[in-house]
Amino acid sequence: MSDTNATPVRTDAVVIGGGPAGLFAALTLVRAGRRVALLEAGGDMRESLCSRLVARMDGRSVRDAEKFRLQCPRCTCLTGLGGAAFHFDTNLGYISSLTRSKIESAPDGTVRSYSGLERALGSFDRAQELISEAYRILYELGLPPAEPDEADHEDSFGSMFQHVDTALSQSVTVDDSLVVIARLKAELEENGGRVLLYHRAEDVEPLTGGGFEVRAATPDGPAVFHADDVVVGVGKLGLPWVRELIGRIGVRHRPSSRVDLGVRLETRREDLDHLLNGCHNPKLSFLNEEGHSVRTFCVCGGGRVMQYGFLDAVALDGQHCLNQPTSKSNMGVLTTVDLPEGTDGTEHAAAFAARVAAYGKGLPVVSTVDELAGRPVPEGPLTTSLINYHHGDLRECLPASLVRDVLAMVDRLNALHPGMVPGTSTVAAPVVERLFPDLDLSDDLESSIPGLYFVGDSSSKIIGITYGAATGMAAARSVLRRRAGLATTAGGGH
Known part of the structure; x- marks a missing residue:
C-alpha cells in the first residue's frame, strides 16, 4: 500500500468501475438503502464521448470535429461513466427471452449449447430473471422499448451451421444511452450514493477483522475508502490491474x-x-x-x-x-x-x-x-x-x-x-x-475473499451490457443478503 496520509472515508460499499456492471450493482445497493461510493477512472459520459459525436448531437456538422478525432490511430473513448460499450451505438442483446447462444463439444461427443450467463450465475432461470430485470430498469430509466422487426428469419441457416440463434435483440443509440446514464447517475446521487469521476482505483486491501481499504488516485491527490464490501467491475482495459491485484492479495484463481x-x-x-x-x-x-x-x-x-x-x-x-x-x-x-x-x-x-x-x-x-x-x-x-x-x-x-x-x-x-x-x-x-484469469467465484460472483466481488468483464465469465448488468445485480443482492444475515446474527436473531 502507498504511504498516503489521506483520511479514510467510511462507506458501506465501494464499486470500482462505472460501466453497466458497476452501475447496476451500485443502483441495486442504493435502492436498498446502502451507502455506496462508485469510482470511475474516466469522466461523465458526455465529456468522454468522441468529439465527432458531440458535434453531431450539438447540431454542428460532423465535419467540424473531424480534424480532432477522425484520424485517431486508435480510439480513446473507452473510459467514462456508462462504460466503453455505451459510448457507441450498440446492441443490448435479448429482449424476449434469454437463449443458449454458444456451443461446445460435450465429453460424450455430442454438441451442446449453453449461455455464459447461465454458467456464471448457476442456473438458466436465475440468468433469465436478471436479464428481464435489467431491461425493466433500462426502460424505467428512459430506454425506448424495442420494436421487434417482424421480417421473416432466414430459414436456411440450419443447413450450414450446427447452431443458430436469431433471438430478437435491442439496439441502442448514444443519444438514448446518455439519457439512461444521466438518470441512473442522478438516482444514485439523490439516494445517498457518491459517483466519483476521475477516481482510478489503485489498491484494494482486506482489513484485519473484515472489510476493505480502497485507495484511488484523483486529480486532487490520493483518496482512501473503508467499506464492508467491494465490487470490482472494470472493463477489458483494467485487465493488467486486476491481474496484479488478485495475485497480490491472494484471490483464488487459475490461468484461463x-x-x-x-x-x-x-x-x-x-x-x-x-x-x-x-x-x-x-x-x-x-x-x-x-x-x-x-x-x-x-x-x-x-x-x-x-x-x-x-x-x-x-x-x-x-x-x-x-x-x-x-x-x-x-x-x-x-x-x-x-x-x-x-x-x-x-x-x-x-x-x-x-x-x-x-x-x-x-x-x-x-x-x-x-x-x-x-x-x-x-x-x-x-x-x-x-x-x-x-x-x-x-x-x-x-x-x-x-x-x-x-x-x-x-x-x-x-x-x-x-x-x-x-x-x-x-x-x-x-x-x-475472454482474457481475464479464471477467477474462482461463487454463483453470486463473490471471490475467495468474502465481500470482494468481480462482475462484468472482470468476472472472467461474461461480456456484454445486459450480461454485465445482470452480474452487477447478482453481486449486489448477495451483499444485501450477507449484511442482513450479519445484522440478524449481531442482534441475537436465529
Whole structure:
C-alpha cells in the first residue's frame, strides 16, 4: 500500500468501475438503502464521448470535429461513466427471452449449447430473471422499448451451421444511452450514493477483522475508502490491474484455459443484408476439426471497424452506426480455443495480439478474403472502414487453424447466399475476448475473499451490457443478503 496520509472515508460499499456492471450493482445497493461510493477512472459520459459525436448531437456538422478525432490511430473513448460499450451505438442483446447462444463439444461427443450467463450465475432461470430485470430498469430509466422487426428469419441457416440463434435483440443509440446514464447517475446521487469521476482505483486491501481499504488516485491527490464490501467491475482495459491485484492479495484463481481469438470480417452493407433479415445480431456456430467453436459475433449492420490500444498491442471491435449508417457491415468471427494444460490463456491471447501488431508495425493487419485464401488479388485500395492499418498477408501472422476457420465461415455464408462475402471483402485482425484469469467465484460472483466481488468483464465469465448488468445485480443482492444475515446474527436473531 502507498504511504498516503489521506483520511479514510467510511462507506458501506465501494464499486470500482462505472460501466453497466458497476452501475447496476451500485443502483441495486442504493435502492436498498446502502451507502455506496462508485469510482470511475474516466469522466461523465458526455465529456468522454468522441468529439465527432458531440458535434453531431450539438447540431454542428460532423465535419467540424473531424480534424480532432477522425484520424485517431486508435480510439480513446473507452473510459467514462456508462462504460466503453455505451459510448457507441450498440446492441443490448435479448429482449424476449434469454437463449443458449454458444456451443461446445460435450465429453460424450455430442454438441451442446449453453449461455455464459447461465454458467456464471448457476442456473438458466436465475440468468433469465436478471436479464428481464435489467431491461425493466433500462426502460424505467428512459430506454425506448424495442420494436421487434417482424421480417421473416432466414430459414436456411440450419443447413450450414450446427447452431443458430436469431433471438430478437435491442439496439441502442448514444443519444438514448446518455439519457439512461444521466438518470441512473442522478438516482444514485439523490439516494445517498457518491459517483466519483476521475477516481482510478489503485489498491484494494482486506482489513484485519473484515472489510476493505480502497485507495484511488484523483486529480486532487490520493483518496482512501473503508467499506464492508467491494465490487470490482472494470472493463477489458483494467485487465493488467486486476491481474496484479488478485495475485497480490491472494484471490483464488487459475490461468484461463479458454480464450476467443478472431478477426473482423467486413463487406458491403447490401451483401450482408440477407444475414440481417429479421435479426440484428444473428449468432451462427459450427465446430471445427479440433472440436472448437467457430461463431459470428457482434454483427454491425451499416457499422465500421474500430481499433484501440490493448496491453502492448492493438485490438479490434465492431462499431454500430445506427444514426449515421455506413455503406459497409462487419462482424466478428471468433474461435473459442481450448488451451493445453499449463498454458496461460491471458498470455496466449496477448501474444496473439502482439504477433499481429508486430507484423503490422503497430497497426492492425488487413487482407482481402481472396488474399487469405491465396487467390490473386485485384488491384486498387482495400474497402475497409479502418483508417489506420497495415495491408498485409494475414497468413503470415495468424495461426493456420484460425485462417482455416475464417475461410470455412466465409464458405458457409456464401453457400447460403452466393456472393454474400465476395473475395474483395476484408478481414482485419486481431480480435481477442475472454482474457481475464479464471477467477474462482461463487454463483453470486463473490471471490475467495468474502465481500470482494468481480462482475462484468472482470468476472472472467461474461461480456456484454445486459450480461454485465445482470452480474452487477447478482453481486449486489448477495451483499444485501450477507449484511442482513450479519445484522440478524449481531442482534441475537436465529
